[in-house]
Amino acid sequence: MPLIRPFGIGAAGPHVRDLQHRLSATGHWHGPITGLFDSATAEAVTSFQAQRSIDVDGICGPETWSLLIEAGQRLGDRLLYLRTPNLRGDDVAEVQRMLSTLGFSVGRIDGIWGPLTAAALADFQVNVGLGGDGVCGSRTVATLQRLVRPLGDASVVAHITERQRLESASGQLAGHRIAVGEAGGLEPVTASVRREIGRDGAEVLTVHHPDWSTQAAQVNRFGAAVYIGFEMKPAAPSISYFQGRHFVSRAGRKLAADIADRLEPMFGAIPTNGMGLPMLRESAMPAVLCRFERIDALLTHSREVADVVAGSTRDLLADEPAA
Incomplete structure (x- = not known):
């Protein structure tokens, strides 16, 4: 993610002009390019x-700026291939969508060109006689578009892949790897959750890091079946799961809804929503992020929260997620 300093109303200069150009390219800015971050620019950023x-x-902070750059990546404008750091962009997501529609598993449609996407593309190329070098150029794009056009927007394989990650579960936490994380100040909560889940025999990784992308990389290396994150936010409580432009984590949505239902007696009704936050987008497994406004209320109920998370995770592993 780019290291930029957040800027908003009152900012002026070439960086604001660049922002307005990028917003215009995505259809969110329709005014003149002034280089002044005014209320209209703020509305465009909000949109x-x-x-x-x-x-x-x-x-406009690092996350918004990064996504604006990704939104400007048009399919066919560059070669797509596996590299470090991974290529990201709307062009990547479009290739993932087409591969998934044609039955090639890319994992999740997240706009990140990782090993699964590279392997799926190479498999596709072999199947259609394009060699299989794993590099997505103009010939591969044209072939993908020609084959997927009659099928519409199916995108089914990504959901099947997520379901298969959980189908072999026994309904018990024993033998599974579960990750629990927080971005700062909530160690007592994650410790309670770790104890409760560990009591059922699961191997638990707790992650304490302010950068959610770093957390996602750690839990991916750990090979977790499920991730539950906690964060304090000056807003009403919410529980989020991954939702991108072409993919919704159905298992994550199920887990979020179940946790929200069980927490209602303690915190009142908690909305659930699909989001493209880094932790949710970059984790390879079903993941939820639980946000709370009052740390005192969360700490008071940390034991009950741990019971809820353990029970909801156990139920997710027991039930086959909806296709």
């Missing part, structure tokens, strides 16, 4: 943030 399912605050 873009809402469309991309990230936190809406009207401020």
